[in-house]
Amino acid sequence: MPDIDTIKQRLVPFEGVVEKRGDNTREAAVAVVLRPARQHASTATEVLLIKRADKPQDPWSGQMAFPGGHLDPIDADLRAAAERETLEEVGLSLANAEYLGSLDETSAMARGRNIDLVIGPHVFVIDDDPVLSPNYEVAETVWAPLTPMVLGDLHHWQTMDFTGTDTVYNGYLVDDQYFVWGLTYRMMKSFFSVIDPTWQPPPER
Numbered sequence: 001m002p003d004i005d006t007i008k009q010r011l012v013p014f015e016g017v018v019e020k021r022g023d024n025t026r027e028a029a030v031a032v033v034l035r036p037a038r039q040h041a042s043t044a045t046e047v048l049l050i051k052r053a054d055k056p057q058d059p060w061s062g063q064m065a066f067p068g069g070h071l072d073p074i075d076a077d078l079r080a081a082a083e084r085e086t087l088e089e090v091g092l093s094l095a096n097a098e099y100l101g102s103l104d105e106t107s108a109m110a111r112g113r114n115i116d117l118v119i120g121p122h123v124f125v126i127d128d129d130p131v132l133s134p135n136y137e138v139a140e141t142v143w144a145p146l147t148p149m150v151l152g153d154l155h156h157w158q159t160m161d162f163t164g165t166d167t168v169y170n171g172y173l174v175d176d177q178y179f180v181w182g183l184t185y186r187m188m189k190s191f192f193s194v195i196d197p198t199w200q201p202p203p204e205r
């Protein structure tokens with residue numbers, strides 16, 4: 001069971017892959033916020049997820065995600081962007097959180113098409129049980145159990161059509177209702193491979 005101390009030992013010395021940027025590449029960051037489990041007896045650690053609000057102009061409308069967003073000119077770096085966006089989206093200040101480092105950056109896709117966007121995940125640990133205040137960009141917040149995802153117990157798949165063809169997407173089904181797939185699922189798998197060097201992804205469809 002990946003507890004906070006084990007995650008710290010694995011992640012603090014880790015140096016994530018930095019994606020190449022072009023002249024027009026946009027940058028974004030997300031916060032992987034961990035805490036000791038409070039809501040799930042099946043795990044030692046929980047991770048904060050959001051369900052994005054339904055917005056036609058949002059390529060990730062209605063999907064499960066980590067809090068985060070685009071790098072703004074006011075941000076010193078991607079870590080700062082992750083902290084600012086988390087405060088704006090869910091009302092959670094990470095100013096006093098323990099920062100564990102960054103994961104591999106990833107190039108984003110939106111509903112089956114490539115976009116010139118690089119996203120950097122940054123990992124934080126909090127000890128308390130904060131009251132979250134989602135803004136207009138967030139429909140729900142969820143503390144998801146880490147262990148059942150690492151073990152593959154929550155592995156799931158859904159068939160969706162974004163490009164005119166039915167496609168099977170793998171992911172994790174949290175609390176029997178929140179399907180974590182796509183970009184967030186890819187970042188989850190990257191995270192799990194860091195915190196457990198023996199980890200293997202579940203068989204996918």
